[in-house]
Amino acid sequence: MNANRESYVIGVDFGTLSGRAVVVRVSDGAELGSAVHEYTHGVIEGALPESGVRLGPDWALQSPEDWRDVLRDAVPKALAVAGVPAAQVVGIGTDFTACTVLPATADGIPLCEPYPDRPHAWPKLWKHHAAQPHADRVNALAAERGEPWLSRYGGKLSSEWQFAKALQVLQEDPEVYGRADRWIEAADWIVWQLTGVETRNVCTAGYKGVFQDGHYPSEEFLAALDPAFAGFAGKLGGEPAPLGGLAGRLSAAAAEWTRLPEGIAVAVGNVDAHVTAAAADAVRPGQMVAIMGTSTCHVMPSDQLAEVPGMCGVVRDGIVPGLWGYEAGQSGVGDIFAWFVDTSVPASYTEEARRRGLTVHQYLTSLAEGQRVGQHGLVALDWHNGNRSVLVDHNLSAVVAGQTLATRPEDVYRALIEATAFGARVIVEAFESSGVPVEEFVVAGGLLKNAFLMQVYADVLRRPLSVIGSEQGPALGSAIHAAVAAGAYPDIRSAASVMGKRTADVYLPDAGRADTYDRLYAEYRRLHDHFADGGLLHRLRAIRNEAGA
Template sequence: MKQSLLVAVDVGTGSARAGVLTPQGALLGRAEMPIAMNRTDANHAEHDSEDIWSAVCAAVREAIALAKADPADVVGLSFDATCSLVVRDANGAPLTVSTNGLARWDTIVWLDHRALAEAEECTATGHEVLKYAGGVMSPEMEVPKLMWLKRHMPDTWARAGQIFDLADFLSWKATGSLARSQSTLVCKWTYLGHVAAPWRRDFLATVGLEDLFEHAALPEAASEVGADLGPLTADAAAQLGLTTACHVGAGLIDAHAGALGVLGTFAGDVDTIDRHLALIAGTSSCVMALSAEDRPTPGVWGPYFGAVLPGVWLNEGGQSATGALLDHIIKWHGAGGEPVPAMHRRIAARIMELRAIEGQNFALRLHVLPDFHGNRSPLGDPHALGVISGLTLDSDFDSLCRLYWRTAVAIALGVRHILETLNTRGYAIDTLHVTGGHTKNPLLMELYADATGCTVVEPAAQDATLLGMAMVAATAAGLYPSLDQACMAMHQGGTERNPDPSARPRFDKDYAIFLEMLRQRQIIDAMS
């Protein structure tokens, strides 16, 4: 008997990735295709949604080929994507969101900050919806972007008939369904999934979006993550290289898919799921904490109901630049250069040598605040700046290694700051599940354990985000009766690293200095 197969698609900022997986969670084939981005201004970034769809189709076809799979065996498909905003007319044709006026650029990228002023206006309303967005509206969310679009591109707004989060757009391209995932609506559209009347139209009217439903084709109710949105259309099946027997599940925002891939195994024990934190770490870092009840936490997005698992609350924090910050340190330092993987490995190896020689005195008086691109959590301050204390005239390679090490320490202490803030709100986090590019950096993986005092789990899955989306696809295809059961059945386990007890005093002192530097920065900012 042939085995049923699943296809998972993960669309990031620069590429679309596809994987073919078994119902047990094994990855059989994986492919990646680049996607284009248009920058007309420092705060503007746009995608071409048709380019994204083409990249998705190419990645799926290649993954199928690499897996040596029969397309007829694929019974489930799901999409995750960045929280980017796709604008179409009533007939589904693209509408420009770019100041260059080209219709192909119909998608405002998640990282686009053109709507800073609109985000501040939303925050100033003090509306109830802000209680479920960390108390502050971010320009990365969709409501400020929609406000900007209506004000600055009235022709596009007037013609708009369908507006999607990117993951929902991909589901629409695949099935023709206008359904929207609870993951996208709760996290980015101020949809309150835990109440009987989830859309707060009074808030939308207050910020000038009283006509949003006329232009966005939004449903009154969101679809639970993993809900069956129907089979592929004939056109979509042909483009993807699949068949119309394949069903599509309501997807997620990309980081949330990673959280599902590493935390889904605890779905059957929601009362203790709050001991576990997902850390999706690469260029930037997202931290995801799940709980059985809502836990509002200032400076942390959420609490979001049903954004990852139906019936479960999510708090989402993050660090705006982590891998990108280490790259910057290498480029910035006179002994650095291009931050290619070989350079990171060379620095890590030399740090190990220097630490073996100098022990805990290595870079003892060098301290860093890692907020070079603002502080997303737990301060929620996009204007925060980085700080380095303890510089000398040294400019050789070893001085780069010292600065790199202390920057890595600061990144780990930033995670500790977030999780300790969450723990004041009822969490009891003692385990970090780390996925993403940081798993390839031995210094960071050591520090995530030692600097936080937590057990660190590195998933065995080759790609935890694709695994999470395969869980969604399996649910939509009916291979499991619920998303909870799919998660528990498909989990791949992982390797644990326990913190070194002898390192605790050193990092406790570093953390005390970290907090004092935050206080001193606040004083200096007030003085200046």
């Protein structure tokens, strides 16, 4: 690399509804241009494209062609916006939602392409929750056998993770399962598309694929789940590669798609939440990053290994090499607010918001922030999309207590915001009660734009909130990893210290509001613990499913 010439890297973030590319200067992390490509198919939930084959409850799929289109569309556009010569780009890094996973042939062809009318041939998005019965089976057997890896996942594997989804494919469409030479995270599949080289990354392998202490769960365990499942680990690829590593070089085909130079460095794949830690320069022990968007993922490096109940996983080197990386999460946050606005707001509110030049979210927020804490008389459970941490049960559903004929939309909207903050507090308390201190709470993601929501979180958590200095944390984090893969920095920590951005203590808790929130949180915990066994909520879901919802 010519030290006298500025060099640049590209970060590409593959989200739930769109993909974003950002051009970043290696010397200081400056973001010079970006572009977004909206997926043509979005989230496939009701029926398959073209064939119209109906999907069952709690399904969520995606199209690989949408992902390829991000490379063809967003990357060249971002480069044009930045005004950077392609010849000065030295690397590209990518991140993905996870567990977003697909069956593929040995040469990387997604099975949905030769079998477009088979639902199980399509990639399963992170929020595909139809595999909950299979997750229950995995967890029950692992507990019965005393599998040593189970404690690394807080005692339960999520239905969102690789094993439950793969077991669902095997048991509901064994032909598709048999034709799947590879069961691969989209994070690794897109790197395969860029390089022509199949790799696996230590992040998704550990958190989503149960790769612990150098191996996957034993063949004996897998066979006990289902005899035909015994060889499943053989579909998961080879030894996972370290984060920040070089996965390969940009192929000629991918260079044509992206308009980038053939042969530049391609970083090992990563998960959108975990790579954001580098963008926030939060790669030291005790720095918890909450990436708040449609859902929230909480990631934190630590120098301590502990059993934290309900965690999504703890993985050595899973966020930054040399440290244990913890992950927890909430399955619905922004999605909950969006659901409420889409389904439960009267036309008069929509009209008033339009008259004031506000979105409905902004209008409801303005009304909610005028209330005193507790004025609405409500407490809610934030389980509209199930519970990821700490209960790890995606068949749970939401509860709102305290409604009367005087309850207004802004009351419920505020109660839902508070419920997500209470859910975050449950997670923080689970860490600290297990001996893993949370030294700093750093916020990233799209919900940062709502200052009222951020203040609620500071008050509920009774701690300052630090804020990432980028509106596109995952893409910036991927660019930082690309800089490491290209050899511009020796490791992720040194790259993050130069290219990452974080402002400390942006939101400070108010003692008076925090005291009242303590009382509301106590009620939330009573409601949480009462419904935690899922009895009533599971029965209601079963009745719904039997009715053909």
